[in-house]
Amino acid sequence: MARDLPPLAPLVAVEAAARHGSFTKAADSLNLTHGAVSRAVQQAEQALGVALFRRHNRRVSLTPEGRILAGCLDRIFTDLRQTCARLRHPSTLAVSCEPTLTMRWLMPHLPDFSALHPGITVHLATGGGxxxxxxxxxxxxxxxxxxxxxxxxxIRPLGAEQxxxxxxxxxxxRWGGDLRTAPRLHTRTRPQGWADWSRHSGTPLPPAEAEQVFDHFSFSLQAAVAGLGVAIGPLPLVxxxxxxxxxxxxxxxxxxxxxxVALLADDPPxxxxVERFLGWLEQTLPTA
Structure with missing residues (x-):
C-alpha cells in the first residue's frame, strides 16, 4: 500500500499552497521558506507525474489534477484536525449535518446547547446521505x-419530518391567498416536494401560473422570504x-x-x- 502513495510530507505543503493560493502564504503558515514549499510541491508533482499548480508572477493556481488532489487533501486534513482535537480534548464532538439543516437550524441554535453544556465543543461538518x-x-x-x-x-430516531x-x-x-396565482418555487434537491406535500396533506395541487426552480433548498426558502413565491418548507428549516x-x-x-435520524458508530455511554448532544437534539429539533 505504501508504494501506491506519494511521499506524504510534501502533501502538507500542497494542501497549504492550495488553501492559500500562494507558496509564500503557505510557507508563512507552515513556518517554512518559499523555496522549501516550492521544492515540496515539485517533489509531489514528480511522484504523481502530473502538474498540480500553474505558476504565475505572484500567485499560483491549481490545475484540474491539482483541484482533485486538493479536494481530497482538504477532506483528509479536516478529518485529521477533528480527530486530533478529540484526542486532545475528549469533550470535543465532531458532528456532520445536512448543509441546509446546518445553516438554517443547527448553527443558530447551537449556542443554546453550548450554554447548557459549556464544557463541550462541537465541530461541524456539512454532508448528506x-x-x-x-x-x-x-x-x-x-x-x-x-x-x-x-x-x-x-440509529437514533429524532422524529418525523413535518x-x-x-x-x-x-x-x-397580494396573491389573494390562492395557490393558483402564487408563483411556485421548486428545488432540484427535492423535485417531488410539491407532489409529496399534496399527497400527504390531502390538498389538491392546482396548476401554477408561474414556477421557478432553484438548485438548493436554502435558495428556494430565501426566495419565499423575499416574496418571490411559495415554497415547500420542512419545519426545522423555517x-x-x-x-x-x-x-x-x-x-x-x-x-x-x-x-x-442520528447515526452513531457505537452506543454512547x-x-x-455524545449522549448529552443527542438528548438536546431529541428535545429541540422541531419534528412531530
Whole structure:
C-alpha cells in the first residue's frame, strides 16, 4: 500500500499552497521558506507525474489534477484536525449535518446547547446521505432518512419530518391567498416536494401560473422570504422565520414521509458528550 502513495510530507505543503493560493502564504503558515514549499510541491508533482499548480508572477493556481488532489487533501486534513482535537480534548464532538439543516437550524441554535453544556465543543461538518463513521471520525451524523441507512451504524430516531407551504405574509395577501396565482418555487434537491406535500396533506395541487426552480433548498426558502413565491418548507428549516414573522404557513404542516435520524458508530455511554448532544437534539429539533 505504501508504494501506491506519494511521499506524504510534501502533501502538507500542497494542501497549504492550495488553501492559500500562494507558496509564500503557505510557507508563512507552515513556518517554512518559499523555496522549501516550492521544492515540496515539485517533489509531489514528480511522484504523481502530473502538474498540480500553474505558476504565475505572484500567485499560483491549481490545475484540474491539482483541484482533485486538493479536494481530497482538504477532506483528509479536516478529518485529521477533528480527530486530533478529540484526542486532545475528549469533550470535543465532531458532528456532520445536512448543509441546509446546518445553516438554517443547527448553527443558530447551537449556542443554546453550548450554554447548557459549556464544557463541550462541537465541530461541524456539512454532508448528506451515506457516511462511513469509522473513516471520517464523525461522532454524530444528522440525516434525513431518505436513503439506505448503514446496517453497521447505531440509529437514533429524532422524529418525523413535518413539511408545509411557506411564503411571505404580505406576498400571500397580494396573491389573494390562492395557490393558483402564487408563483411556485421548486428545488432540484427535492423535485417531488410539491407532489409529496399534496399527497400527504390531502390538498389538491392546482396548476401554477408561474414556477421557478432553484438548485438548493436554502435558495428556494430565501426566495419565499423575499416574496418571490411559495415554497415547500420542512419545519426545522423555517421555524425561526415563522417565529420572526417573515414567513407564514397558510396550510399548516403535515408529515413529509421521512424521519430525521442520528447515526452513531457505537452506543454512547450515559452522560458522555455524545449522549448529552443527542438528548438536546431529541428535545429541540422541531419534528412531530
Amino acid at each position: 451515506p457516511i462511513d463513521l469509522s473513516l471520517t471520525g464523525v461522532d454524530v451524523a444528522i440525516r434525513r432518512a431518505d436513503f439506505g441507512l448503514p446496517g453497521s451504524a447505531v 413539511v408545509g407551504v411557506v411564503c411571505n405574509p404580505a406576498a400571500w395577501e 421555524v425561526d422565520d415563522l417565529a420572526a414573522g417573515v414567513l407564514i404557513a397558510p396550510f399548516g404542516f403535515c408529515p413529509g414521509g421521512a424521519d430525521y 450515559p452522560g458522555s458528550p
